[in-house]
Amino acid sequence: MANRLLKVSSLATAVLASSGFYLYSSHLDLSDLSVIRFGRAVATTAVISYDYLTAFRHVENGTDEYWHLKSKVHRRSAERLRDLCCANRGTFIKVGQHLGALDYLLPEEYTSTLKVLHSRAPESSMEEIQQVIREDLGKELSELFLSFEEKPQGAASLAQVHKAVLHDGKTVAVKIQHPKVQKQSANDILVMEVLLKAVHWLFPDFALMWLVEEAKKNMPLELDFLNEGRNAEKVADMLAHFHFLKIPMIHWNLSTKRILTMEFADGGQVNDRDYMQTHGINVNEISENLGKMYSEMIFVHGFVHCDPHPGNVLVRKCPQTKKNEVVLLDHGLYQVLQPDFRLNYCQLWQALIKGDMSGVERYSRRLGAGDLYPLFACVLTARSWKAVNAGISSVPVTRSEDIEIRTNAGLYLPQISDLLNRVPRQMLLLLKTNDLLRGIETTLQTRASSSSFINMSRCSLKKPFDKMWYHLF
Numbered sequence: 001m002a003n004r005l006l007k008v009s010s011l012a013t014a015v016l017a018s019s020g021f022y023l024y025s026s027h028l029d030l031s032d033l034s035v036i037r038f039g040r041a042v043a044t045t046a047v048i049s050y051d052y053l054t055a056f057r058h059v060e061n062g063t064d065e066y067w068h069l070k071s072k073v074h075r076r077s078a079e080r081l082r083d084l085c086c087a088n089r090g091t092f093i094k095v096g097q098h099l100g101a102l103d104y105l106l107p108e109e110y111t112s113t114l115k116v117l118h119s120r121a122p123e124s125s126m127e128e129i130q131q132v133i134r135e136d137l138g139k140e141l142s143e144l145f146l147s148f149e150e151k152p153q154g155a156a157s158l159a160q161v162h163k164a165v166l167h168d169g170k171t172v173a174v175k176i177q178h179p180k181v182q183k184q185s186a187n188d189i190l191v192m193e194v195l196l197k198a199v200h201w202l203f204p205d206f207a208l209m210w211l212v213e214e215a216k217k218n219m220p221l222e223l224d225f226l227n228e229g230r231n232a233e234k235v236a237d238m239l240a241h242f243h244f245l246k247i248p249m250i251h252w253n254l255s256t257k258r259i260l261t262m263e264f265a266d267g268g269q270v271n272d273r274d275y276m277q278t279h280g281i282n283v284n285e286i287s288e289n290l291g292k293m294y295s296e297m298i299f300v301h302g303f304v305h306c307d308p309h310p311g312n313v314l315v316r317k318c319p320q321t322k323k324n325e326v327v328l329l330d331h332g333l334y335q336v337l338q339p340d341f342r343l344n345y346c347q348l349w350q351a352l353i354k355g356d357m358s359g360v361e362r363y364s365r366r367l368g369a370g371d372l373y374p375l376f377a378c379v380l381t382a383r384s385w386k387a388v389n390a391g392i393s394s395v396p397v398t399r400s401e402d403i404e405i406r407t408n409a410g411l412y413l414p415q416i417s418d419l420l421n422r423v424p425r426q427m428l429l430l431l432k433t434n435d436l437l438r439g440i441e442t443t444l445q446t447r448a449s450s451s452s453f454i455n456m457s458r459c460s461l462k463k464p465f466d467k468m469w470y471h472l473f
Helices: 002-009 011-025 035-054 064-088 091-100 108-118 126-137 181-202 209-222 225-238 273-278 283-301 339-354 357-366 370-381 385-390 399-411 413-422 425-444 451-462 465-472
Strands: 145-148 159-166 171-177 259-263 303-305 313-317 324-328 334-336
Touching: 035 064, 035 181, 064 091, 064 108, 064 399, 091 108, 091 181, 091 209, 108 399, 126 171, 126 259, 181 209, 209 413, 209 425, 225 259, 225 283, 225 303, 273 283, 283 303, 283 324, 283 339, 283 425, 303 425, 334 425, 339 357, 339 370, 357 370, 357 385, 370 385, 370 413, 370 425, 399 413
Parallel strands: none
Antiparallel strands: 145 159, 159 171, 171 259, 303 334, 313 324
16 A cells, blocks of 8 residues: 555656656647646546545445445546546547446446536637638638527537528538637647556556547547538438438538538437427337447448437437438547458347357457456446346346446446457447447336347348458458
């Protein structure tokens, strides 16, 4: 303990020194990295680390008192992390939202606390919005739009969306990037990398570098709104046979890397049961349709929308057909799955459905889980080992099982951390997507039947083989 406390006492010095090295070796200008933002991150990391090291000194491991105290430490640490994300904004909020989506991978204290970041994103002022439009489109608002609502429809970590009307009378949604995000993003990721290395040095069991690796890869893509527009058109064409799916059309003449103008589509968030009841929308149909969409993306096309949080998935009655419709928004983050990965993933789901334990082990190992394959099967399905052995399609989800899985996320955090560092990078966003879909099912109260996941799994039995074998051979 004395040795670990000594590590804590030198944490700030080590972080500052290593940060200086990173900044020097990367040829970054110190003026690009706010001292205040950096100081907040260092101070929060040090306080959280010190809390975990000292809180359990006088408590026996494994006792009721120990677990009660651990829950309290998780909670206050998550609150400190949430406050850091809110203060530093931008990339910090984006990464915090990612963590908040991992319901069955992280302790409940963290996920429930960090979920609020979806509604705590900052807003840019109208002056900042007008400046981005001038810089990127070269005109004033009045020249481009007949009307432009100053209050945003919604604000996210990287951008905010305004409702506007074009001079031809069409109503559009204009997504505009926060002006400082582009400049701060690379430095923010650098700070996270340094701090996570410091945490790993202090707590060797917790290897979270997968988080930084994903941020490094995905942030440039998410900050390029032209890439988002291309993704939207690709998935609209790819899933055109799903008449229940609506992808807003892009207005390319009013779009740049920082501005995306698209057809305006209203509706209620997919987790709003009151909205669905008021508008006569069947929750089971919506859950099943989500499963159909994602099964096609994962098993057939290998091109997967990876941010289906409720703000990005709307439901409504189609104005023309009056049928239930799912509106899919925010196409900045997609995962491209390689054919051999999809084949192994598909065969793993088949084994999970049938309770084929030799298959579960074989394909889990092929996907990098190694001897952690039992944990991997439970993480992937959010089911107990008992349910996995029986075959997940034959055993309904119970509330007690859900509680067991969430509790185990805290008990096996080091092993889960190890697992996430083992599996292919393609798997990480799939796990996040799975958890977001399960969260929607839980809110819609369709989790007990796991309708979307069973439908998604059954799709793996019949759809992808011809296309995958063609690509593989």
